[in-house]
Amino acid sequence: MVPVLFEVAGVPIYSHGFFLMLGLLTCLAVVVFEARRRRWPAGEVIPIGLAAFVGGMVGARVAMLFFHGWDAAPFVFVQQTYFDPAVGPGSILGGVVGAYIGGHLASRSLRNAGCTCDAFAPAMALGMAVGRIGDYLSAEDGLGKPTTLPWAVPVPGVDYLVHPAPLYDSAFNVLWFGALIALRDQPFLQNGNLLKLAIGGYAVFRFAIEFVRNNDVLAFGLTPQQYACLLTLGALAIYYVRPRQLASR
Amino acid sequence: MIPPRNSETPPPAERTVDRAARAFFAAVLGFVLGIILDFVVTLTASPGSTPGRYGVAPIVLAWAVTIGLAAVLYRIHHWALYGMLGAYAALFLLLLTSGMFGPYTCFGAYGYPSPP
Numbered sequence: 074m075v076p077v078l079f080e081v082a083g084v085p086i087y088s089h090g091f092f093l094m095l096g097l098l099t100c101l102a103v104v105v106f107e108a109r110r111r112r113w114p115a116g117e118v119i120p121i122g123l124a125a126f127v128g129g130m131v132g133a134r135v136a137m138l139f140f141h142g143w144d145a146a147p148f149v150f151v152q153q154t155y156f157d158p159a160v161g162p163g164s165i166l167g168g169v170v171g172a173y174i175g176g177h178l179a180s181r182s183l184r185n186a187g188c189t190c191d192a193f194a195p196a197m198a199l200g201m202a203v204g205r206i207g208d209y210l211s212a213e214d215g216l217g218k219p220t221t222l223p224w225a226v227p228v229p230g231v232d233y234l235v236h237p238a239p240l241y242d243s244a245f246n247v248l249w250f251g252a253l254i255a256l257r258d259q260p261f262l263q264n265g266n267l268l269k270l271a272i273g274g275y276a277v278f279r280f281a282i283e284f285v286r287n288n289d290v291l292a293f294g295l296t297p298q299q300y301a302c303l304l305t306l307g308a309l310a311i312y313y314v315r316p317r318q319l320a321s322r
Numbered sequence: 323m324i325p326p327r328n329s330e331t332p333p334p335a336e337r338t339v340d341r342a343a344r345a346f347f348a349a350v351l352g353f354v355l356g357i358i359l360d361f362v363v364t365l366t367a368s369p370g371s372t373p374g375r376y377g378v379a380p381i382v383l384a385w386a387v388t389i390g391l392a393a394v395l396y397r398i399h400h401w402a403l404y405g406m407l408g409a410y411a412a413l414f415l416l417l418l419t420s421g422m423f424g425p426y427t428c429f430g431a432y433g434y435p436s437p438p
Contacts, residue, residue, distance in 0.1 A: 085423065
């Protein structure tokens with residue numbers, strides 16, 4: 074593990090904070106690039122982007138109450154801790170859902186006829202791919218369960234090897250980014266559908282990868298994160314099934 | 323000759339500039355109020371406070387005032403609300419930048435299972 078990446082004039086730069094920042098900047102760069110390519114006006118990009126950012130910030134923290142119970146209360150209820158990522162943990166899953174809700178509300182407030190949020194889909198995947206490298210290097214976001222596979226890695230404090238789960242996440246997100254870029258101009262993946270595909274795809278992957286992560290089991294052998302993935306996939310299924318039912322009436 | 327009733331209506335280009343200026347000042351107002359509110363909230367609570375240890379009232383009041391201010395700003399001008407959100411995003415990025423220079427305690431106490 075490499076908790077300190079390098080030093081600048083004797084000041085250590087820590088890998089988790091560095092890659093989290095780099096992931097956010099990568100996400101922002103892809104959103105700007107995609108928004109320009111899609112001729113998305115700044116008057117929509119900025120409000121939706123800000124609402125998604127703050128929604129993600131809030132969602133990441135609120136989700137910890139679901140994942141860690143009352144122990145998470147100190148950094149979920151106290152407001153100013155939301156702006157300090159060093160005070161407590163945040164959840165990627167909660168961040169994604171919060172960002173979606175924030176962006177959707179902003180889009181509705183702008184009275185958009187359709188959803189122009191698809192620019193966020195590849196951005197989200199590449200941002201997560203970069204951010205997860207920091208999780209791996211700092212060994213802070215639980216690496217994974219013990220394994221004897223050839224690519225198993227050591228972690229501080231234990232004398233066995235574990236799955237490099239954040240690197241699995243990162244590798245998936247690089248591939249997912251490529252897939253979303255390849256699919257982004259498909260007519261049936263416009264008007265918010267690309268973003269929904271991006272979120273659904275990550276939920277499916279995350280559900281699977283949770284079996285090698287070392288999160289606590291909630292019930293029936295599944296972790297809270299897996300239940301969150303199932304809820305997300307359920308919400309997407311309801312969204313796509315409901316219009317057909319209404320149309321068939 | 324009686325001028326047409328809408329002679330005082332500025333030409334479209336001028337109206338666009340006026341609208342942009344109003345949106346800009348609304349965003350600045352929201353940004354500044356967001357920073358001030360966060361400062362006030364920070365003074366009335368402290369990191370690590372729990373509802374049980376610190377008391378529910380200051381925490382609920384902070385959220386109520388924040389949501390109330392957001393609603394008022396949105397009523398004034400929707401860009402005022404986005405200015406406030408911009409303040410929060412800026413605070414987060416600022417603190418994240420400072421977090422690069424210090425140990426990050428995200429999942430420091432993450433429990434690894436017993437060896438197989």
